[in-house]
Amino acid sequence: MTRREALLLTKNGFGGLALMSLMGSLGCSQVKPGNIIKKLGPQLNLPHFAPKARSIIFLYMDGGVSQVDSFDYKPRLEKENGQNPYDKFKVEATQFNNIGTILKSPWGFNQYGECGMWVSDLFPNIATCVDDIALVRSMVSDFPEHTNANYFLHTGHGLQGRPSMGAWINYGLGSDNQDLPGYVVLDGGLIPPGGLDNFKSGFLPANYQASILKPGKTPIPNVSPGEPSKDIQKSKLDLIRQMDSSFVGKIGHEDEVEAAINNYELAYRMQTSVPELTELLGESKLTKKLYGIDSSNPHLAGYATQCLMARRLVERGVRFIELTCPRVEADRWDQHTGLVDGHERNAHAVDQPVAALLKDLKSRGLLETTLVVFAGEFGRTPFAQGKDGRDHNPSAFSIWLAGAGIKGGTIYGMTDEYGYRVVDKSTSIHDLHATMLHLLGVDHEHLTFRFSGRDIRLTDVHGHVIKDILV
Numbered sequence: 001m002t003r004r005e006a007l008l009l010t011k012n013g014f015g016g017l018a019l020m021s022l023m024g025s026l027g028c029s030q031v032k033p034g035n036i037i038k039k040l041g042p043q044l045n046l047p048h049f050a051p052k053a054r055s056i057i058f059l060y061m062d063g064g065v066s067q068v069d070s071f072d073y074k075p076r077l078e079k080e081n082g083q084n085p086y087d088k089f090k091v092e093a094t095q096f097n098n099i100g101t102i103l104k105s106p107w108g109f110n111q112y113g114e115c116g117m118w119v120s121d122l123f124p125n126i127a128t129c130v131d132d133i134a135l136v137r138s139m140v141s142d143f144p145e146h147t148n149a150n151y152f153l154h155t156g157h158g159l160q161g162r163p164s165m166g167a168w169i170n171y172g173l174g175s176d177n178q179d180l181p182g183y184v185v186l187d188g189g190l191i192p193p194g195g196l197d198n199f200k201s202g203f204l205p206a207n208y209q210a211s212i213l214k215p216g217k218t219p220i221p222n223v224s225p226g227e228p229s230k231d232i233q234k235s236k237l238d239l240i241r242q243m244d245s246s247f248v249g250k251i252g253h254e255d256e257v258e259a260a261i262n263n264y265e266l267a268y269r270m271q272t273s274v275p276e277l278t279e280l281l282g283e284s285k286l287t288k289k290l291y292g293i294d295s296s297n298p299h300l301a302g303y304a305t306q307c308l309m310a311r312r313l314v315e316r317g318v319r320f321i322e323l324t325c326p327r328v329e330a331d332r333w334d335q336h337t338g339l340v341d342g343h344e345r346n347a348h349a350v351d352q353p354v355a356a357l358l359k360d361l362k363s364r365g366l367l368e369t370t371l372v373v374f375a376g377e378f379g380r381t382p383f384a385q386g387k388d389g390r391d392h393n394p395s396a397f398s399i400w401l402a403g404a405g406i407k408g409g410t411i412y413g414m415t416d417e418y419g420y421r422v423v424d425k426s427t428s429i430h431d432l433h434a435t436m437l438h439l440l441g442v443d444h445e446h447l448t449f450r451f452s453g454r455d456i457r458l459t460d461v462h463g464h465v466i467k468d469i470l471v
Contacts, residue, residue: 047441052405138413176317
């Protein structure tokens with residue numbers, strides 16, 4: 001053939017050669033963590049500046065914890081308990097619009113730590129960690145309904161289809177461990193309203209979406225080889241390699257195909273890394289007791305295992321870990337009725353494990369490089385729904401952050417005397433996302449992806465770093 005014909009035929013061949021080299025490790029049983037793996041990254045020279053955090057653990061409180069029953073003490077609710085809220089302030093329509101009287105908190109509040117932070121009796125263990133916590137009492141959401149509010153919290157957009165915050169972080173920074181995903185969701189038993197789209201990669205390549213680890217002996221389906229011998233598995237993987245390399249050689253660079261190839265490779269490496277992670281080998285009885293893994297309450301024990309696994313994932317370099325709530329015998333934190341029973345069941349399941357996570361990270365020196373975020377999608381009303389519940393309230397709720405770069409013992413923002421609306425330092429979900437990225441060394445305005453004719457980012461065209469809670 002002529003030189004021109006040869007060049008035309010092999011114009012995509014170099015990509016195919018690289019792919020064959022990459023996929024060749026799939027058929028090899030001796031893949032090492034130090035191997036250089038192709039990364040489909042944004043090539044933005046991230047991080048933009050020196051990061052405080054290396055990893056994030058996001059403790060998602062599904063359903064909306066009541067701020068006036070947890071971290072935002074309002075004595076006026078006690079004084080005016082049972083009175084008509086319409087006589088006291090302007091009442092907005094709620095989702096169910098079954099508006100009852102002003103409802104005081106059923107739990108007592110006390111001040112804790114050197115900072116004197118008020119915490120309710122729902123969280124006696126977290127209360128012992130307040131000097132490491134920055135409490136934001138002025139959060140607001142744009143959505144009063146679970147599904148849209150969950151999309152907003154997780155993706156920065158109230159509609160389905162955008163990349164989740166974990167996917168953005170995985171896209172920007174990747175994982176420090178090539179044998180584990182950069183973005184992991186530890187499934188406590190409840191997938192939030194809005195479903196798995198809360199954890200997807202949206203328009204980003206598919207290899208940036210979450211890998212969901214379920215409780216039990218098989219955290220990931222099909223992670224164990226199904227073939228009777230390594231030779232058979234190697235033959236199958238070799239065939240996949242040949243087919244994919246041929247396809248990419250014909251079409252050139254294609255994110256979707258290369259993402260699938262990366263996922264095949266990661267799945268192979270996870271055959272050994274995931275069992276080692278979930279078997280909790282090397283953890284002492286004292287550590288397990290600290291978290292509550294030995295509890296007779298299966299929900300507490302299950303969430304304790306998730307929190308301990310989150311610490312182990314951080315140790316192994318995973319960038320973003322989210323924990324979903326356990327399935328207690330009540331509806332998540334969404335108590336439209338039965339406030340006392342529902343909130344107590346949920347709090348009992350998460351309080352000890354979360355406090356243990358903070359203390360364990362701190363004792364190992366990991367809290368200095370790990371950001372822990374405790375947040376739901378919105379708050380609850382200071383008046384009752386019916387007689388013994390609280391309806392959704394996107395106009396005010398509390399979250400807290402601890403760890404890397406966070407000024408412990410800090411209280412940021414304020415609500416009115418009823419905890420109904422924010423009156424100082426209103427803080428949006430975009431601000432939270434901007435702050436999380438900032439602590440990872442990423443300027444939220446410059447982490448973008450070209451889609452549908454414009455550069456899109458997690459914070460859209462909004463967001464400011466909450467500087468007052470940072471050291």
